[in-house]
Amino acid sequence: MSDQRSESPVDTSLLAGEIRVVLGQLVRxxxxQAEGSDLTKSQSSVLLRLERDGAATATALARAEGVRPxxxxxxxxxxxxxxxxxxxPDPNDGRKTLxxxxxxxxxxxxxxxxxxxDWLARALEAGFSAAEIRQLSACTDLLRRLGQFP
Incomplete structure (x- = not known):
């Protein structure tokens, strides 16, 4: 009789909860590290959207952010x-403001x-071995794929 061990499957619900908690801690x-801003989450979200997507009208921003004009x-x-x-002024419609x-x-x-x-680099250098840093590096592609899942 062969001694084949099958690993027990990972409970994806538990893993999902753990990933959510850990990523939430990291985000906080x-x-x-970027303290010094008195902006609300809504204000920060608008700035991030303008940075990512470029100029927009107030109406387009309201729609994209899911808020009233x-x-x-x-x-x-x-x-x-x-x-x-x-x-x-919007070059295509002077009545609008970009x-x-x-x-x-x-x-x-x-x-x-x-x-x-800088904080992340210091944390990696001070708190992780070279092997652990390689493990984290390998995880970035997996986390990216997870973040892109529809």
Whole structure:
């Protein structure tokens, strides 16, 4: 009789919960590294969308963010007052205003990303062996695929 051991299957529900908790902890730690911003999540989300997708109208932003146009107008006003968003006439329709990031907002993104990446690099160098760093490196592709799952 052969001594074949079959590994017990992983409970994907338990794994899903563990991944959610661990990634949530990591995201919170990363956010701590870029402190200094008094922006709400909604305001930050609008800035991220403008950075990722480029200039947009307030109506398009409201639709994409799932908020009422009146709520988006308030968000935009705060961002404009903070010098993070600017408006310019839409070249295709002069009645509309295209909103885009200011250089100050772009610099804020760069500074925040640098702080997060510096913290991660220090954490990896101080708390992980070379073998563990290789394991984490191998996991990044798997996590990317997980994040892209529809």
């Amino acid at each position: 730690r990363l956010r701590e 009146q709520s988006m107008a308030k968000i935009i006003q705060v961002l404009q007052d903070a010098g993070l968003v600017t408006g310019s 909103l885009s990031l200011t250089e100050a907002a772009r610099e804020q993104f760069r500074t925040g990303r640098r702080a997060k990446e």
